[in-house]
Amino acid sequence: MCLAIPAEVVELQENETALVEIGGVRKVVSLMLLDGVKVGDYVLVHAGFAMEKVDREEAERTLAILEEAAEYGPLYE
Amino acid sequence: MKYLDEYRSPAILQGQLRAIRELDTSAVLMEVCGTHTMVISRSGLRPLLTPEVDLVSGPGCPVCVTSERDMGRALALASIEDVILATFGDMVRVPGPQGTLLEASSRGAAVKVVYSPLDAVALARENPDRRVVFLGVGFETTAPTVAAAVLRAREEGLGNFFVLSLHKLIPPALKALVHMEDFSIDGFLLPGHVSVVLGTEAYRFLPREHGIPCVISGFEPADILRAVYLLLRMKAEGKPEVANEYSRAVRPEGNRRARETMCRVFREADAEWRGLGLIPGSGLALREEFADLDAGSWEVEVPEVRERSGCRCGDVLCGRIRPTECPLFARSCTPDSPFGPCMVSSEGTCASYYLYEEEGR
Ligand code: SF4
Numbered sequence: 001m002c003l004a005i006p007a008e009v010v011e012l013q014e015n016e017t018a019l020v021e022i023g024g025v026r027k028v029v030s031l032m033l034l035d036g037v038k039v040g041d042y043v044l045v046h047a048g049f050a051m052e053k054v055d056r057e058e059a060e061r062t063l064a065i066l067e068e069a070a071e072y073g074p075l076y077e
Numbered sequence: 078m079k080y081l082d083e084y085r086s087p088a089i090l091q092g093q094l095r096a097i098r099e100l101d102t103s104a105v106l107m108e109v110c111g112t113h114t115m116v117i118s119r120s121g122l123r124p125l126l127t128p129e130v131d132l133v134s135g136p137g138c139p140v141c142v143t144s145e146r147d148m149g150r151a152l153a154l155a156s157i158e159d160v161i162l163a164t165f166g167d168m169v170r171v172p173g174p175q176g177t178l179l180e181a182s183s184r185g186a187a188v189k190v191v192y193s194p195l196d197a198v199a200l201a202r203e204n205p206d207r208r209v210v211f212l213g214v215g216f217e218t219t220a221p222t223v224a225a226a227v228l229r230a231r232e233e234g235l236g237n238f239f240v241l242s243l244h245k246l247i248p249p250a251l252k253a254l255v256h257m258e259d260f261s262i263d264g265f266l267l268p269g270h271v272s273v274v275l276g277t278e279a280y281r282f283l284p285r286e287h288g289i290p291c292v293i294s295g296f297e298p299a300d301i302l303r304a305v306y307l308l309l310r311m312k313a314e315g316k317p318e319v320a321n322e323y324s325r326a327v328r329p330e331g332n333r334r335a336r337e338t339m340c341r342v343f344r345e346a347d348a349e350w351r352g353l354g355l356i357p358g359s360g361l362a363l364r365e366e367f368a369d370l371d372a373g374s375w376e377v378e379v380p381e382v383r384e385r386s387g388c389r390c391g392d393v394l395c396g397r398i399r400p401t402e403c404p405l406f407a408r409s410c411t412p413d414s415p416f417g418p419c420m421v422s423s424e425g426t427c428a429s430y431y432l433y434e435e436e437g438r
Contacts, residue, residue: 030195032225033335044273044326047165047215047222048193051335052273052326059325063083068301071090 006042006054018046084297093302094125102309105261107254107396108166109247110268111138111297111424118433120298130305133396134429136250136353137268139215140167140422141394144349145382147243148173151212153377154241161187161204163197164212167422170415174380194226201230201238210372212237218270220244220361221335224342227367234355239372242361245348247271248279249359253288253350254395262396264290264308269323274339276331277319282315295323342367345373351418352391388417393426400427407431 007020007029016031020043031037042054050071058063108114114134117123123132136142152175155162162178169188182188187207191197194211201209213223223240228240247268254260267280272293274398283289290311294304304322311317321327339361348360363371386409389403400406400419410416412428419427 010319030193032229033221033332033338035334046218046270048195049222049225049347050220051221051270052328052332055325055328062300062303062322062325066084066089066093066303069096070088071092072087 005044007045007050009037009039009041009043009050012037012039018043018050020050084295084299086233088353089299090302093299093306097126097302097306100306100309100313101129101209102313103129103131104263104309104312106134106264106266106305106308107133107135107262108266108294108301109135109251110266110270111135111141111422111426112268112270113137113268113294113301115424115433116296116298117301117431121167121433122298122301123434125242126305129308132266132305133262133399134393135254135265135396136350136394136428137216137247137271138394138419138424138426139219139245140171141390141418141425142245142250142350142352143168143171143214143243143418144351145174146349146379149175149239149379149382150373150377151243152176152178153379154210154372154375155181155188156214157208157377159207159211161189161200161207162190162212163191163200163209165192165214166190167424168212168214170421171233171418172415172421174382190376191430194223195229195236198226198230198233198235198238201235202233205237206374208237208239210241212241212243214243214245216245216247216268216271217274217336217339220343221274221332221339224338227342227363227370228338230370231367239370240363241372242343242363243348244343244361245355246334246345246359246361247275248282249356250350250353251280252285253353253356253359255283255289257395259397262289263312264317266304266308267291267293267319269293269295269300269327272321272323272327272331274332274335276327277321277329278331280319284319288317288318290317293327294322295326319362352394363425388419393419400430 007022011019043050197211292304343361345358346362392398415421419425
């Protein structure tokens, strides 16, 4: 499971771990390196650890910026 | 998939390419991170950008920058009778002075591939009569996970878990790069994963002291094109900065908890990089209070290291040559039978070129 793909937190478990789902695959990851994780958060996972939460507002903002350039239509006619 | 597919629409990619072409600026940009290299190769971005923009690869593959001497030490540790050497998958195929770890394991050494450093702690728990050495390679993203494993082993009172720390730090490597005599890069695509932990501050010296624009980039092709656009714009406007394109994952302050965990267990140390040589303060060694877990201090015989004739990995890692310029590329060096480390890892520049790029095949 690579850091670049966001995994959804399905369940918080004991011992500072969480069950996450990524493309239909479920896995237990450690929460030792990340504060304040909640069910429904999207997290980036690296080497068995949740490393960061995906910020929804920032994700939407980036997308809006990317889409803005797309509105000019296709590059090749 | 949420937060993924949205970034992959062809219209978005075409829009980014159009924006880049409209800027009409040329530049040589370095993608520091091996995962970026792989995404660029796989999605065929390089030919779409040239001739305006030349993307060269940097030293951001942890497997590739591990020095021959350090590989020799890992191999020597693996050959100790009661040792189980645990590490990440790619490391077992990297050629060292006495062959690879995989070859050592076929001769009887106990080498285990693990997905997480915590799996190595579990190995130690399950094998109380063996010594488990975790071979820790990686940058600021991985080092906190190894630090967490060290703390876990300590908490559980395991006396048979050890670490050989070959971790490396990205900012000192960038500093070493820009000070090289033949350095001629106009901008850096900074590694998103490393920046998740570091935040944005650690790179400020690049625009401030060296006038080099930097963009922290995500890992979708659209992210990379956007980062290229921002770099070109900063170059054209003469306003170098550290921009954060990957703001959905990288906070300006980074991940403090991960950094604190890393600093509790490790201290900065000098480290030897393949291609870049010895860089002061660019590695991580276990702190004094964890010295009893340090497999790096064990007395083992590490064979004399000789330059491997023909391998140009050092030049590839500094962006001096493309893999295709190495005489061994696709001849005596392929992913199935790698001669140098850059052909081993899926993040290695040579492997990326070989597997995905037109000229590579
Ligand atoms: S092609 Fe092989 S030998 Fe040449 S630089 Fe790449 S990894 Fe090293």
